[in-house]
Amino acid sequence: MKRFVAIALALALAAGAASFAAPKQVRVLASVTGGKNDEENKLFEQALRKATGLEVVWERVPANYDQVLMQKLGAGERYDLVYMNQFQMYSLAEQGAIQDLGARIKRSAVYQKNVPQAELDKIALDGRYYAGFNKQEVFPLVNANKALTDKMGIDLGKLATLEDYYQMLKKAKAYMEAAGRKPYYPFFAYMTDIWDLQPWFSSAGLRRGVFVGAGGKRYAPYVDPKAKPVWEWLAKLYAEGLMDPESFTKKTGDMRNKMWQSQDILLDSDWAAWTGLYNNNARTAGTYPDKVNVVGLPGVKGPEGTYLIEQGQASLFAIPANAANPDGGFALLEFLATPEGGLLLTAGIEGYDYTREGGKIAYTEVGKAHAKDHGAPLPISSAFDMAQLGPMNPGFLESLAVGKRKDVSVAPMGFANGKLDARQYYDIMSKWMTDCIMGKLPAEAAIKGAADELRAKKIID
């Protein structure tokens, strides 16, 4: 019996020692970030393990992510790091489902060195941080097909007011219809979630969302009486056949195809990265730059002389309240904020997506197909050198530069200090705006209707 106990004790100690020596597992639930397929995802895990010493299990869910996230967390599955958007972070933080990372972030040398305080301020909830970053968020801006506008004799650099854009669209419609493409609707505005109308509301100095003003009063600038000329302008575009009616029913994918593939439109609003992707797709199809040469524009200047552009809501990683290894989760989060992490999230895996030739990155065929994007086209690390990635898609860096102009203000939409029910806000706004734009209601009545409904649903005061 004594012998048996001794052997059992020795085995238990050996097992304990082994588990102490082995790196502790870090389980991650991610959406698009990671390897593009199972094979690459394994390599992605290995690359993270090599870089951090953590045994990373990276579960990538590229489709129906919100549903999977809810089901997995609700079922009590334990993850150490979970991908989410800013609205989800607010909801989960309010429920106590994710951990307050404020103390860890303040202690983190990596975060202090790499992550600008301004970015952290944008995701604060009641002064606390509940997540870290997957990437640096960019912004949508006006995209115009210069290949077509050049042929029409339109100088994009001179477009400054809503009236300028209206005249430009009229000219474009007339030109294209005279060329036999009838009916031609040159402008597309993706109306679901009223995305992205910000460059036009900039003309009135207004931003999307709900803000908290003096005395804690919540207000929605898009339903301010000052917004009326923008609502009317959009309605005029629709009435005169300048705005594509499919703006109300089609998705962003359709909009993008219309822009670069069929050139059914020549003006929309899309992410800065898409300026480059439009051109890159066209280059592959052999239509760049003769038929497609998309450029980014800041939109319309506001009364204060500033272009108001909206930064996308942050894409984040948070540590769930029931995480088994929160230290490991945060260590991994820190790695993603380093320049090395940024390289993995852009260029991909060394030896698979790229090799080093004379210190420079040389992409493999696989790497070229993955287009320098493994979840973060623009890493959060301010120390990350984009130049090392090699030439970017044509127009991308120029669009990115628009956001750095002194007369351009890039800021997120109003989240009402994290309390906004975004789904309701989008639904109410898109419904009333659609009625106005389609000519069913005058702007004044639609604005009043939207404001009344927002108030009734306690979204604004």
Place this chain on the structure above:
Amino acid sequence: MPGPRPRSIRRYRSLYLLFLPVALYFILFSYYPFAKGIAMSFQGNRLIGPKPFVGLANYREVLADPDFLRAVLNTLVIGLSDLVLYFALSLFLALCIAELGSRLARRAVQTFAYLPYLFSWSVIAGVWILVFDQRGIVNAIGGLLGAEPTFFLAEPGLARPLIIGMGVWRSVGYFALLFTVAITDIDPVLYEAARIDGASRLRQIASVTLPSLRPTMKVVILLLVMGVLTHFDEMFVMQNPANRTRIATLLVYVFDMGIVKFKTGFATAGATVVMAGTLILAGLARKALRYDEA
């Protein structure tokens, strides 16, 4: 009805053992989540960790929500219209198929009508968009005739008819198949006797076919009643800013609450209302149909 006695359980234990995996499957994957969902409807909106008991607060919140009440209206209008149209049109189609002289023609029509049921709602929506889009087939034909294009998909007044039409196109063939199978089972002697008595074709349908289809009709009606409150996919794929308020059903509301907003207490309260409503409707339908009577 008395339950099985211990002796009979012992006697048929191999059969009970065979049944055990099925019972376990239903307990684990149907009844447990079902009970858990009901329990969650009385708890606070927390995804992780202990969920506080909130009594009927979630129900009060949901039942006072104008979006929920609008979803009830949408669900009833769409669900009841579907019920009537699916039943009437599938029965009519099955009767027409039965009247076709050629077996080949019968099979061809049957297959053609059934085919849409094999497609997912995404495919059906794609076809519908192709037909009713601004640049779709209907507008193209209208254009040839000089008509101004109609924006069917973004016209709030047309939202429900389009959704109902989509469902009819997809499902009528399926229910017609059920009726067709039942028609082929009718004893030919009944028709022969009717013919000898001088009954016309219409009279034969009225006096032989329809009465013989009564059991199948009961099944079809009950299936349709159970589906009245559970429409989701077609709305989800077809919704846009212009039509959303007209077609957002109860399950769309539940989806928004649970998946989009993580408000599991509200979502499960909404889902429990749907379930209770379905049980009540099914119970009423059974009673009205005298379902258990021959």
